[in-house]
Amino acid sequence: MTEPTVVGFICDWSVDLKPLSEGGHLRELPHVRIIRVPCSGFVRPSWLEETLTRGAAGVFVTGCPYGDCLNREGNFLMRDRIEQLHRRLQRRKVDPARVAMLAFGLHDGPGFLAQVKAFVERIASLPAPAPARGGRPTVAQPAGASEGDAS
Amino acid sequence: MSSATTDQATGRYARSMTALLRGTLRLDVWINRVYPTDFNPLYYTGGLSNLFLLTLVLSGIFLFFYYEASLGSAFASIQYLTERVPYGGVIRGVHRYAADGFIVGILLHLFRNWFTDRYLFARDNPWISGMFLLLFAGFVGVTGYQLVWDERAQLLTTLVVAMLYSIPAAGQGLVHLLLGGVGVSDTTLVRLLYLHIGPASALYAFLWWHYLRLRHPKIWPPGVWTLFCVGLVFLLAGLIPVTRDAIPPSSPAARPTHFPMDVFFMLPFWFMNILPAGGVVALLVLLFVGGLAIPYLSRRETPAQMEVRHAGVAQVVDGNCTGCELCYYDCPYNAIVMVPSPGRGLTKAAANRTLLAVVIESRCVECGICIGACPFEALELPKLMERDVLNQVSLAMQT
Numbered sequence A: 001m002t003e004p005t006v007v008g009f010i011c012d013w014s015v016d017l018k019p020l021s022e023g024g025h026l027r028e029l030p031h032v033r034i035i036r037v038p039c040s041g042f043v044r045p046s047w048l049e050e051t052l053t054r055g056a057a058g059v060f061v062t063g064c065p066y067g068d069c070l071n072r073e074g075n076f077l078m079r080d081r082i083e084q085l086h087r088r089l090q091r092r093k094v095d096p097a098r099v100a101m102l103a104f105g106l107h108d109g110p111g112f113l114a115q116v117k118a119f120v121e122r123i124a125s126l127p128a129p130a131p132a133r134g135g136r137p138t139v140a141q142p143a144g145a146s147e148g149d150a151s
Numbered sequence B: 001m002s003s004a005t006t007d008q009a010t011g012r013y014a015r016s017m018t019a020l021l022r023g024t025l026r027l028d029v030w031i032n033r034v035y036p037t038d039f040n041p042l043y044y045t046g047g048l049s050n051l052f053l054l055t056l057v058l059s060g061i062f063l064f065f066y067y068e069a070s071l072g073s074a075f076a077s078i079q080y081l082t083e084r085v086p087y088g089g090v091i092r093g094v095h096r097y098a099a100d101g102f103i104v105g106i107l108l109h110l111f112r113n114w115f116t117d118r119y120l121f122a123r124d125n126p127w128i129s130g131m132f133l134l135l136f137a138g139f140v141g142v143t144g145y146q147l148v149w150d151e152r153a154q155l156l157t158t159l160v161v162a163m164l165y166s167i168p169a170a171g172q173g174l175v176h177l178l179l180g181g182v183g184v185s186d187t188t189l190v191r192l193l194y195l196h197i198g199p200a201s202a203l204y205a206f207l208w209w210h211y212l213r214l215r216h217p218k219i220w221p222p223g224v225w226t227l228f229c230v231g232l233v234f235l236l237a238g239l240i241p242v243t244r245d246a247i248p249p250s251s252p253a254a255r256p257t258h259f260p261m262d263v264f265f266m267l268p269f270w271f272m273n274i275l276p277a278g279g280v281v282a283l284l285v286l287l288f289v290g291g292l293a294i295p296y297l298s299r300r301e302t303p304a305q306m307e308v309r310h311a312g313v314a315q316v317v318d319g320n321c322t323g324c325e326l327c328y329y330d331c332p333y334n335a336i337v338m339v340p341s342p343g344r345g346l347t348k349a350a351a352n353r354t355l356l357a358v359v360i361e362s363r364c365v366e367c368g369i370c371i372g373a374c375p376f377e378a379l380e381l382p383k384l385m386e387r388d389v390l391n392q393v394s395l396a397m398q399t
Ligand code: HEM
Pocket: A070, A071, A072, B045, B046, B047, B049, B050, B053, B106, B109, B110, B113, B118, B119, B123, B126, B127, B128, B129, B130, B131, B133, B134, B137, B203, B207, B210, B214, B216, B217, B218, B219, B220
């Protein structure tokens, strides 16, 4: 399989994955791997960066439709954090198009799949990413500090 | 009841709640096709209720200046306001229709929050305060109709008195308190005026309680919905004057037996057609107590039973916390407080901190939003740690 891996962090309460996925990936797009999280707002932006560093071609977070987060604000906050991350990635010469925020409800399966496909296609058209550099060191990244200042 | 039947009942309740959740979200799919999600009115039912409440307060202040609380002049003062004061009739209509909008808004809000599980676990504070908001809103509506002192008000008062009488032991005293004597007199209207405005003001105290555990509550709907709702209320007030029903003023000789219903406020009184007064009182008490019990009653309300993730209450990693307050700003349930740091942190970034984040366990809904907020790896959900997530990332990358 030549298609580059894409990782999706998907909120437990958003799109119903039962009919769409098997064994940790999307049935229709086997190179799209899935990690379930309790809320889209749980995802730490540094994990998204880390996922790219470990060689993923793209990474996205899926929450509920804006306004309908079970935890009230998770998807809004995540949208903001991803915007910040985009700016940071730009400074590091990583194409921000590799990181995306999606918002789909329980019954929005088809819409979700369509948007993931569009995302994957967009990534495929980008110039190849820098080769995987393995895991990051275990100490906290100073990059986090600049995120704190930014908000 | 044997435990087997309890289980079955729990199962049925759980199944119906799941069906209601799916149904509610199915409805959203349709609404979101018409409106972009930022404008889905069902996402802003709390804000809509709040908007109608403000409309009620403002129009109510206007009405208050013209109202005279006595048997002889109450109806006349309202008639004067409606017919002689410029736009008086419209403002009165606004007050009437905004009240209906308020109740519709609250009920939509209640059912939506119920069906989408937004009252569960540590989220009970807005639910309990919400039940009090509902109770007081209904009460204010009834006293509002009584203030007009037409035949409908007269009959309503009779029914309220009958309901109060049916309460064992306290009944007689309550009637005396309400009427301000043994029978209806000028004092009664003064009391009704107070019982309209007092509890209406109390709604704001309850709202403070309602928002206590909600960070940045969305208290207003999107601007276009504000315009639409206020516009609609004014339009209705202009097109369908409230005097259309033409109810004659109350008089001691009149023996009214029926009145035009306002389904939103007078439903309990309709039940008096089929139930004795005591039965209606019991029903209302039962609904209220049942409503209060909803977050606690059913055995479904544990994460395991609902088959949802139980990630555990967020934990601060003391050594890493720099006191940057980011988690404090982002926690949607105000579950994180910043306290003066009792000592230095372990990492370089945390060495000179002055504050330390503390999670108040009883308020934490285990959403993990603070985890995403913390850039210093100082917060963890015990059953889904950063380590676990990064392991999953590695796993995903291997295949
Ligand atoms: C005067 C009437 C009411 C007003 C103005 C009102 C307003 C609001 C507002 C503005 C919010 C915040 C929404 C958000 O930002 O996510 C809220 C939340 C909430 N309300 Fe009400 N409310 C009222 C009555 C009620 C009633 C009657 C109930 C149910 C018994 C209720 C239950 C809740 C619950 C459970 C939440 C939390 C939602 C969440 O965590 O996402 N409210 N309310």
